[in-house]
Amino acid sequence: MGLDKAVTKPHEALAAHLADKLDAVNTLIRARMASRHAPRIPEVTAHLVEAGGKRLRPMLTLAAADLCGYRGEHDVRLAATVEFIHTATLLHDDVVDESASRRGRPTANLLWDNKSSVLVGDYLFARAFQLMVETGSLRVLDILADAAATIAEGEVLQLSAARDLATTEATYLQIVRGKTAALFSAATQVGGVISAAPEEQVSALFTYGDALGIAFQIVDDLLDYQGDPKATGKNVGDDFRERKLTLPVIRALAGAGEDERAFWRRTIEKGDQRDGDLDRAMTLLNGCGALDETRAEALQWIDSARAALGALPDHPVRDMLDALAGYVVARIN
Amino acid sequence: MGLDKAVTKPHEALAAHLADKLDAVNTLIRARMASRHAPRIPEVTAHLVEAGGKRLRPMLTLAAADLCGYRGEHDVRLAATVEFIHTATLLHDDVVDESASRRGRPTANLLWDNKSSVLVGDYLFARAFQLMVETGSLRVLDILADAAATIAEGEVLQLSAARDLATTEATYLQIVRGKTAALFSAATQVGGVISAAPEEQVSALFTYGDALGIAFQIVDDLLDYQGDPKATGKNVGDDFRERKLTLPVIRALAGAGEDERAFWRRTIEKGDQRDGDLDRAMTLLNGCGALDETRAEALQWIDSARAALGALPDHPVRDMLDALAGYVVARIN
Numbered sequence: 242m243g244l245d246k247a248v249t250k251p252h253e254a255l256a257a258h259l260a261d262k263l264d265a266v267n268t269l270i271r272a273r274m275a276s277r278h279a280p281r282i283p284e285v286t287a288h289l290v291e292a293g294g295k296r297l298r299p300m301l302t303l304a305a306a307d308l309c310g311y312r313g314e315h316d317v318r319l320a321a322t323v324e325f326i327h328t329a330t331l332l333h334d335d336v337v338d339e340s341a342s343r344r345g346r347p348t349a350n351l352l353w354d355n356k357s358s359v360l361v362g363d364y365l366f367a368r369a370f371q372l373m374v375e376t377g378s379l380r381v382l383d384i385l386a387d388a389a390a391t392i393a394e395g396e397v398l399q400l401s402a403a404r405d406l407a408t409t410e411a412t413y414l415q416i417v418r419g420k421t422a423a424l425f426s427a428a429t430q431v432g433g434v435i436s437a438a439p440e441e442q443v444s445a446l447f448t449y450g451d452a453l454g455i456a457f458q459i460v461d462d463l464l465d466y467q468g469d470p471k472a473t474g475k476n477v478g479d480d481f482r483e484r485k486l487t488l489p490v491i492r493a494l495a496g497a498g499e500d501e502r503a504f505w506r507r508t509i510e511k512g513d514q515r516d517g518d519l520d521r522a523m524t525l526l527n528g529c530g531a532l533d534e535t536r537a538e539a540l541q542w543i544d545s546a547r548a549a550l551g552a553l554p555d556h557p558v559r560d561m562l563d564a565l566a567g568y569v570v571a572r573i574n
Numbered sequence: 575m576g577l578d579k580a581v582t583k584p585h586e587a588l589a590a591h592l593a594d595k596l597d598a599v600n601t602l603i604r605a606r607m608a609s610r611h612a613p614r615i616p617e618v619t620a621h622l623v624e625a626g627g628k629r630l631r632p633m634l635t636l637a638a639a640d641l642c643g644y645r646g647e648h649d650v651r652l653a654a655t656v657e658f659i660h661t662a663t664l665l666h667d668d669v670v671d672e673s674a675s676r677r678g679r680p681t682a683n684l685l686w687d688n689k690s691s692v693l694v695g696d697y698l699f700a701r702a703f704q705l706m707v708e709t710g711s712l713r714v715l716d717i718l719a720d721a722a723a724t725i726a727e728g729e730v731l732q733l734s735a736a737r738d739l740a741t742t743e744a745t746y747l748q749i750v751r752g753k754t755a756a757l758f759s760a761a762t763q764v765g766g767v768i769s770a771a772p773e774e775q776v777s778a779l780f781t782y783g784d785a786l787g788i789a790f791q792i793v794d795d796l797l798d799y800q801g802d803p804k805a806t807g808k809n810v811g812d813d814f815r816e817r818k819l820t821l822p823v824i825r826a827l828a829g830a831g832e833d834e835r836a837f838w839r840r841t842i843e844k845g846d847q848r849d850g851d852l853d854r855a856m857t858l859l860n861g862c863g864a865l866d867e868t869r870a871e872a873l874q875w876i877d878s879a880r881a882a883l884g885a886l887p888d889h890p891v892r893d894m895l896d897a898l899a900g901y902v903v904a905r906i907n
Contacts, residue, residue, distance in 0.1 A: 356669075367723035374712060382703075
C-alpha cells in the first residue's frame with residue numbers, strides 16, 4: 242500500500258485497504274439519509290454522518306466480508322446499515338432530559354434539539370431497516386434485529402443501574418454489550434453471513450466483534466479515570482461527575498471498607514459531590530488496584546478477540562484486525 | 575355473536591369476532607415486552623400497553639388475514655408487531671410533544687423521564703422487528719420498513735411545517751400518512767400478504783387502510799375545533815394552542831383576506847395568543863366554510879375506503895370493516 246507501517250494506525254490501514262468499498266458506503270449513506278419530504282433530516286444527520294468519524298463499525302463489516310472472500314454489493318448495504326444504526330443511537334443518546342428537569346422547562350432551543358434527535362434517529366433506524374431488507378437475507382435481519390434489541394435493552398438497563406452501587410459486573414457487561422459490543426459483533430458477523438462463510442468462521446467473527454467491543458468500552462471507562470485529556474479528547478472524571486457506575490468503581494466497591502463505601506454512596510448514589518472528591522476517587526481507585534484490574538480485564542478481552550481470529554482464513558485483513566485489537570488497548574498499556 | 579347490533583360499535587363487533595386471535599396477540603405482547611435484564615422496560619410499556627387502547631391497528635391486521643382466509647399464526651405476530659410500532663411511536667411522540675397525559679393517564683415521560691421514553695420506544699421497535707423477522711416474509715419486512723420510514727419522515731416534516739402558514743395540503747397529507755395512515759395501511763396490507771391473497775386484494779387492503787387512516791386523522795383535526803369534549807375526550811382548541819397547522823386552518827388560509835391572514839400569522843406562526851383568540855378562530859373557520867370543507871374531505875376518504883372493500887371477498891369481516899369506516903366519520907356527521 243506504500244504506507245509506512247510505523248506511522249499508519251490500524252484503522253487507517255484498514256480504511257486504505259477498503260478505500261473503494263468505503264467510498265461506496267459513503268455514497269450510499271448520503272443517498273439514503275436524504276428525504277424527499279423533510280429536508281431537516283439530512284441537515285440533522287449531516288453534521289453527525291459527515292463529522293469525520295472513523296467509520297469503524299462499517300469497516301468491520303467490510304473487513305469481515307473481504308476476509309471471507311465476499312464478491313457482491315450487500316457488504317456495502319450492511320456497512321451503511323450499521324453506520325445508520327450507530328448514528329441513530331448517538332442521536333437518541335443525545336436526548337438531554339436531566340438539565341431540563343433541573344432547570345424547569347427546557348429552552349425552545351433545547352426542545353428543538355430533543356425533537357429532532359428523537360425523530361431523525363427513528364428515521365435512520367427505519368432507513369437502516371430498509372437497507373438490510375434489500376440484502377434479502379433473513380439471517381442477517383435476525384442478527385441485526387437481535388442487536389437492536391440488545392442495544393436498547395442495555396441503554397435502559399444503564400438508566401436504572403447507573404447509580405446503584407449494587408450493580409454487578411454481569412450487569413455492567415450487559416450494559417457494555419448494549420452500548421458498544423452488540424453492534425460490533427453484529428457488524429462482523431453479518432459480513433461472514435453474506436459471504437456464506439462456514440459456521441465456525443461466522444462464530445469466530447461474532448466473538449471477535451463482541452470481545453473487541455467490550456474491550457473498547459472498558460478502555461473508555463478506564464481512561465475516564467486516568468486518561469490524558471490531550472490524547473483522549475475526554476475530560477478525566479466525566480463519568481464520576483455524571484455518577485456512572487463503571488467497572489473501576491465496581492471493582493473498588495468489591496473490596497471497599499465502610500469508609501470508602503460511604504464515600505461512593507454519597508458521591509455516586511446520592512450525587513452529593515464536593516471539591517476534592519474526584520481526587521479522592523482517583524486515589525481510592527489507584528490505591529485498591531481497581532484501575533489495574535480494569536486494565537487487566539480489557540487486555541483479557543483483547544486476547545479473546547485475537548484468539549478468535551485463529552479460526553479465520555490467513556489473509557492480510559486478518560492481520561489488520563489483529564493489529565486493530567492491539568491498538569484498542571495500546572492507549573492503556 | 576349474540577350481541578345486539580344496534581348497540582355494538584363496529585370495533586367492538588370486530589373484537590368479538592376476532593376474540594381468540596386478540597387474546598393470542600395480548601399474550602404475545604406481554605411475553606415480548608418483557609426484558610430479562612431491564613425490568614424498567616415492562617414497567618414503562620405496561621403502562622401504555624395495558625392502558626386499554628382499542629387495539630385498532632392489530633385488529634386491522636387480524637381482520638385482513640381473516641378476510642383473506644388465512645390459516646396460521648403469523649397474523650398474531652404481525653398484529654403484535656403493529657401494536658409495538660404504534661406504542662413505540664406514542665412513547666417518542668410524548669417526548670416530542672412534551673405531553674403530560676395520554677389515554678387519560680400521565681405519560682411515561684412524566685412518570686419516568688424522557689430517556690426512558692426514548693429508549694423503551696427503541697426497545698419496542700427492535701422487538702417489533704424481531705417479531706416480523708419470525709414471519710420469514712421479506713415482502714412483509716419491506717412493507718413495514720417502508721411504513722417505519724414514512725412514519726418518522728412525517729413526524730420530522732411536522733416539526734418544520736407545523737407553524738408555517740405556507741404549508742400545503744400535499745404536505746399536510748404526507749404528515750397525516752406519517753402520523754396515522756402509514757401504519758393503518760401496512761397493518762391491513764400485511765394481513766393480505768401473509769394470506770397469499772391475489773395482488774388485487776392486497777392492493778385493496780392497502781387502499782382501505784390508507785384512506786381509513788387519513789380520514790381518521792382528518793376527523794381528529796376537525797374535532798379539535800368543533801368536538802364535544804365530553805364525547806371525544808379531547809379539549810377543543812388544543813391544536814390551536816399548540817399552534818399546529820391542520821387542515822381546517824389550511825383551508826381557511828386558502829380564502830383568507832389580509833385581516834384573517836394577519837390573525838393566523840400572529841396566533842399560529844408567531845404564537846402570540848390572547849384571550850378570545852380561540853373564539854375568533856372558531857368563528858373564522860365556521861364562517862369561511864373551512865370546517866365544512868374539512869368534513870367533506872374526511873367523508874370523501876371514507877368513500878374511498880369503502881369502495882376499496884369491493885375488491886375483497888364477500889365475508890362478514892368485510893361488512894365489519896365497512897361499518898368501521900362509517901363509524902370513523904359518524905362523530906362528525
